[in-house]
Amino acid sequence: MSVDELGAAVATVRILDEAGDLVDGADRPDSDALLAGYRQLVHGRRLNEQAGALVRQGRLAVYPSSRGQEACQVACVTALSEGDWLFPTYRDAVAIATRGVDPVEVLSMLKGDWHCGYDPAQHRVAPQATPLATQLLHAVGVAHAARLKGEDTVVMALCGDGATSEGDFHEACNFAAVFASPVVFFVQNNKYAISVPLARQSVAPSLASKAVGYGMPGVRVDGNDLGALSTVLGEAVEQARRGGGPTLVEADTYRVEAHTNADDATRYRTTDEVDEWAGRDPLTRVSAYLRGVGALDDDIEAEFAADADRMAARVREGLGVDVAPDPDELFAHVYATPTQQLVQQRAALQGEFDVEEA
Amino acid sequence: MSVDELGAAVATVRILDEAGDLVDGADRPDSDALLAGYRQLVHGRRLNEQAGALVRQGRLAVYPSSRGQEACQVACVTALSEGDWLFPTYRDAVAIATRGVDPVEVLSMLKGDWHCGYDPAQHRVAPQATPLATQLLHAVGVAHAARLKGEDTVVMALCGDGATSEGDFHEACNFAAVFASPVVFFVQNNKYAISVPLARQSVAPSLASKAVGYGMPGVRVDGNDLGALSTVLGEAVEQARRGGGPTLVEADTYRVEAHTNADDATRYRTTDEVDEWAGRDPLTRVSAYLRGVGALDDDIEAEFAADADRMAARVREGLGVDVAPDPDELFAHVYATPTQQLVQQRAALQGEFDVEEA
Amino acid sequence: MTAKMTMAQAINSALRDAMTADESVVVFGEDVGPLGGVFRVTEGLTRDFGEDRCFDTPLAESGIVGMAAGMAMNGMRPVVEMQFDAFAYPAFEQIVSHVAKFGNRTRGTLRLPMVIRIPYAGGIGGVEHHCDSSEAYYAHTAGLTVVAPADNTDAYALLRAAIEWPDPVVYLEPKRHYFSNEEVDLAAADSTIGRAAVVRKGRDATLIAYGPSVPVALAAAEEAATEGRDLGVVDLRSIVPFDDDTVCEQVKHTGRAVVVAEAPGFASVASEIAARVTERCFHYLEAPVRRVTGFDIPYPAPKLEHFHLPDTARILDAVDELQWEEQP
Amino acid sequence: MTAKMTMAQAINSALRDAMTADESVVVFGEDVGPLGGVFRVTEGLTRDFGEDRCFDTPLAESGIVGMAAGMAMNGMRPVVEMQFDAFAYPAFEQIVSHVAKFGNRTRGTLRLPMVIRIPYAGGIGGVEHHCDSSEAYYAHTAGLTVVAPADNTDAYALLRAAIEWPDPVVYLEPKRHYFSNEEVDLAAADSTIGRAAVVRKGRDATLIAYGPSVPVALAAAEEAATEGRDLGVVDLRSIVPFDDDTVCEQVKHTGRAVVVAEAPGFASVASEIAARVTERCFHYLEAPVRRVTGFDIPYPAPKLEHFHLPDTARILDAVDELQWEEQP
C-alpha cells in the first residue's frame, strides 16, 4: 500500500456542509446542544472582534485572532468535564473564555500586565503557551500523573499546524501513546504558521496521518463544522477517559485574519483564498441548520447578540482599568522564597524609588 | 481504516529465510553480489570480534558491537556510490570500515586518542554521532546542499530504534520530505536502546509506519537478510538519486551483544530471547544459500577468513601503537585560528611542562 | 558612501551583499522567505535571489540549525534566523554539541562556516519569550564566535565579517534597534571580529558594554559629562573572541569601570568582564568593577520591563559608588 | 548512624527514602528502570516501588523534562535523570522556558517541585559528550535552583532537600565520584540548600570550589600545608542560591582567594564567584581573585583530559601568584 493510500485512508469527518445542510449519511445533531454551542460561537466571535478593536485602540499590544476557528475553540472545551485540563496556545483565548475564565483575565497578558492573567490551577487551564509544541508535553505529564493517582482526568492539548513540525510534538505524541495517557491532541490546521503555508510544513496527506507512526488513532475533521468537531472530540475524550489512550485530531480550518495585528497577510496569500474560506464560516452553517430545524429565530439570535455585547462591554471596561505596575512582582514569584540576592536586588530597586521620591 | 491496519500495511521485505532458503515469490539474488557481500559480512563479524577482544585486553575503552547487525552494516554501504555520504552512529564501526575507512582510524576514537579518528571529508563519512538522532539533520543538510549545487549525491543516515523517539528524528524526516532531499533514513531496529525494549519506545505497528506522517515511503525489511536489505536500500538510494526524495527504511534486527562491554544485558532480557535471535544470524543464511547454489565452498570460506584475519592483525597492530598525547591538540582546532585567549592558555600549559622538565 | 538606514536595513544590506559576493551563501529560517521575516530583515531576498537562496523551512529550530550544519559540511555558508532569542533554545543541543564542536571534533578537516542570527534582548514591550538576553549561553560555549553590534554600521560590518568567518558565529541583533534610523557608512565599517571599539574616550571611569547596552552607556556618559564626570565607553562588538587589550587599556587608564549588560547578572558575560578586568588590572583599580545588569529574574512582562532594564540613572549610581573619596 | 557507601548508593538511598516518605515522588528517565541506570543510581527502585514509581521512558530528553513539568503541575514530585550532561541539552528549551519560569509566570499559583538529576563533569575518560561541565547554563537561568554535592553525605542530604524543595532543582552529580566509598552519616547531613560549607579552615588563602573540584581543592590544601601555607576550602554545595555570607567571610579573613572549577572559565560560575567576591571584599583583597578552571575548549578526548582538568599543581601555582610579596 502506498503512502498516499495510507494517508488518504484518514478521511475528513463532516456533519453539516457550508450551507448548513446535513451531509449524506451523517447523524442528525442534537439541536439543543448545537444551539448552546451556537451561543458560544457568537460569544467567541464577539470576543475576537472586541479584542481586535482593543488593539486598534491601543488598549492591547497584540492579539492573535481565532476568527474562522471559533468552532474549534468552542468544541474542544465543551468536550471536557470540570476536572479535565485544557492546554491552550496564544491563539486560544476564545477556548479559554469558553472554559469559563474571565476574558479580562485572559487578555491581560496581551495588555502587558503579567505573563499569565488567570490562575491556571483554579480553572484547570494551563497558561497560554508561546514556545510552540512545548505545552503538549506538559499535557502528557498532567495526564500521566492523573492516571497514576487514579483520577479519570482527560487533557485537551492544543497546537497549530506549524507546531506539528517541532520535535516536542513528536515526543509528546509518542510519550502519550506509549503510556496510553488520557490526552487528546487537537491540531487546528489553519493552513498557516505566520506566513508559512501548510505545504512547507508537511507533505503528508494529512496531519492526522501522523498518528499512524505513534500507534494512536488519527482523525481529520472539518474544523468549521461544530457538530462534527463535537462528535469527534467528544469520542476522543471519552475514549481517553475509559483508558483507551490518546487520539490525534486534526481540524481542517483557516486563519481568516492575519497572524496577529502586527502581521501583513497580503504578503503571502491572496484575498481570493481568504474570501473562499470566509464563505465557509463556522457560524453561518450552524445558524442556517438551526433555523432550518426551527431551533433558532431572530429573537434568540438577538438575545445571544445582546449577551455577547454585555460580555464585550465588560471586557472593554475591565481592560480600561490600568493596573499600576508593581515592581515587587519582578521578584516575588521567581522562587517560592526569594533568594538573599533577590531580596537585595529588590531593595536596590526600592532605593531608586526612595531617591526619586526624595 | 484503523491504525492497526495502516501500520500492518507496511509489510516486512524478505528474500532468504533463516535457513537460507528463498522465500516464496522472491527474486533470486545475484550470487556474485551476494558473495561479495558475504565477504564483507565475514570481515564485519571479525571486526566486531576483534574490537571486543581489544576491549577485554584494555586496549579499547569501550566498544558498541554490531554483532548480529552485520547485514545492515554492509548493505547500507554497498548501496552507496563513491560521491555519496554516510552518517553513522557509535554502533556503526563496521559500516564505516566497509566504506573503506581504516578500522584502526575508526577505533581510535574508542581508544581515547581523539573524538574522530578519520577524516570525514576524505571518505564522505561523517564523524560517528553520539547525541542520538542529531546527525540525521546534518544528513538532510548535506543532501539539500548537494541538490542546490546540482550534484546527484545521496546521503545514507543511520540511527537506532531508540533514536526514533528523539525530536530530531522527527524534524529530520520532515525536513527531508518537505525538501524532497536525497536521504535514506535507515533505522536499525535492534529492539533495544541500552536496556529499554522497543515496546517502551513505540507502540506503532512498525517504525517504518512513521513514514506515513511525513509523506514519504516507509519500508520494513528483514535486517538479517543481506539480499533483501541490498534490494530495499538500493532502490531507496536510486529513488533519492533520481529526485524522488527520501525513504524511511526500518531493518528488523537484533543487538546480540550487550549495549557495550560496560553493559550487563542479563538485567533486562532473557538468554532465550538472545539465543533465538542468534539462530537468525545474518551470516549463516547467506552462506547456506551460496553453498546451496554452489557459489561458496570451504576454500572460498577459508580465503575470506584469512583475509579477515589479516585485517584483524592490522587492527591489533595499529591499536597497539601508543600515540603520545599532544597537548597542542587541546587548542589547535577549537577555532580555525586560535583566539588570543587560547594562545595564552596554551602558553600557560606549556609553562607547566617547562617547570616540570626543569 | 554613507546612507541613512535602519538596523534592519543594514542587516538586509549585509545579507544582500554577501549573497551577491558568494553563491554559497544561503538564508533560511521561519518566515524569512516571501514575508521577509517578522522584522523584515530578509525583505526581498527570495524575490531577488530566488527560492533556493532564501527560503522558509518547516517550523523547527533544531531542524534549521542541524540542516545548516549539514549544508556547511557540504560547502555552503548558511545564514539562519532564529525568530526570537527564546526560540533558539530548541536548537541548543545542535548548537552546543555540534555547531560549536564540529571543527574541533574533526581536527579542523570539517569546519562549519555558518551564522546563526538571533534577534535578542528586550526593550520592545514584547510578550514573554520574546526578550531574553541569551548571550551567556553561547559565550560560555567554547567553539562559538559571538558578536553583537550596537549600531547600524557595525550591524552591517559584523554580519559581513561573520559570513566570511571560517567558524560558526552567533550574531546577536539588538532587536529594539531594528527600526532606529542612522547614517551608515558601509565602506568605513570595521569588520574585524574580535576587536572592541572605544566609542567614547574618558578620563574618570570606563563603561564597558555591548549590543543594546552601548547606546544606554553612551547616554549615561553624556549625562555624566554635564555633571563634570568624564566617562569613556568601550563597545565590545565581539564577546568571543574577547578584546582584552582594548578593554584593559581603557580601564588601566581610568582606574574605574562599570560593566553594563541587560542579561541577568549571575554567571553572565558581565561576570566574565568584571572578573577578567579585575585579574588583569587589579593594581590599577581604585574600586571594584561594578556591574549594572538585569536582575536575576525571568524577563518581566511589558509593563514592568522598565524596572528591569539598566538605564542611565542606574549606571550613574554605579559610577557614583566607585569610591571616589579616599577609602579607609 | 554512619555507613560505608558509594556516592551512587548515597543517591540511591536518598531516592528510596524520599519515595518512602512521600508517595508523590516518582523517578523516571532512560534506563532507570530494570537496569537501575547506567551508573546504577536507581538500582532496585522499580523492583521495590513498582513500575508506576520508577520507570523508563521513550528516548527523548525534552519529553522527559516536559512530562515531568506536567506531572509537577498535577501534584507529583518527579525526579528525572538525564543520562549524561550533554544529553540534557535536548531538554534545554523545556528547562529554560518552562521549568525555570513556570512559577513566576503563574505568579506562584503553579510552582514546579521537580528535580533534574544530571551526572556531570569529567575525569572518567569518557568519550565526547559524556563529560561536559554544564552548570553555567543552569546557574545563569533565573528560577532554577542548582546544587552540586562534593561528598557522599551531601549527595544524600542535598538530594533529599532538593526533592522537598518547592521549586525545580538541577542536581549535578560529579560522576567521577559515583564509586568512591566513604563513611556517610545520613543523620548528621546538612540539608540546607543555599548554605556553603567551610570544609577546611585556613589563614592564608581561601579556595572556593563545588562538586568534583572540592576534593581537588582539599588535596591542594593538604599539599600546601606541607609547604607551610594554610589554605581554607569552601564547598559551595549550592550554586544557586549562592551563599555570599559564608564565602565572603572566609575571603575577608584570608584576603586572598582562588576559585576552582572544571568548566571552561569564560562566562562561567567561576567568573561569577570571582566577580562577586571582588565586589564584596575588594578592600580586603591582597591580590585579584584567581580562577583555576578548565580551558575554553570542548572537553578533550580521554587521553588528553588530564591536561585540561584543574589539579593540585595548577591550584598551588595560582596560590603562588597571589602576590605574597609587596606589590609596586
Ligand SMILES: Cc1ncc(C[n+]2csc(CCOP(=O)(O)OP(=O)(O)O)c2C)c(N)n1
Ligand atoms: C519554538 C518557537 N518557535 C517560533 C515561534 C514564533 N512563532 C509564534 S507563532 C508561530 C507560528 C505558529 O504556527 P501554528 O503552529 O500553525 O499556529 P497558528 O499561529 O497558526 O495558530 C511562530 C513561528 C514560537 N512561538 N516558538
Ligand SMILES: Cc1ncc(C[n+]2csc(CCOP(=O)(O)OP(=O)(O)O)c2C)c(N)n1
Ligand atoms: C541525546 C542522547 N541521549 C542519550 C544518549 C545515551 N545513549 C547512548 S546510546 C543509547 C541507546 C540508543 O539506542 P538506539 O537508538 O536503539 O541505538 P542502539 O544503541 O541500539 O544501536 C542511549 C540512551 C545519547 N547518546 N544521546
Ligand SMILES: [Mg+2]
Ligand atoms: Mg497555523
Ligand SMILES: [Mg+2]
Ligand atoms: Mg537499538
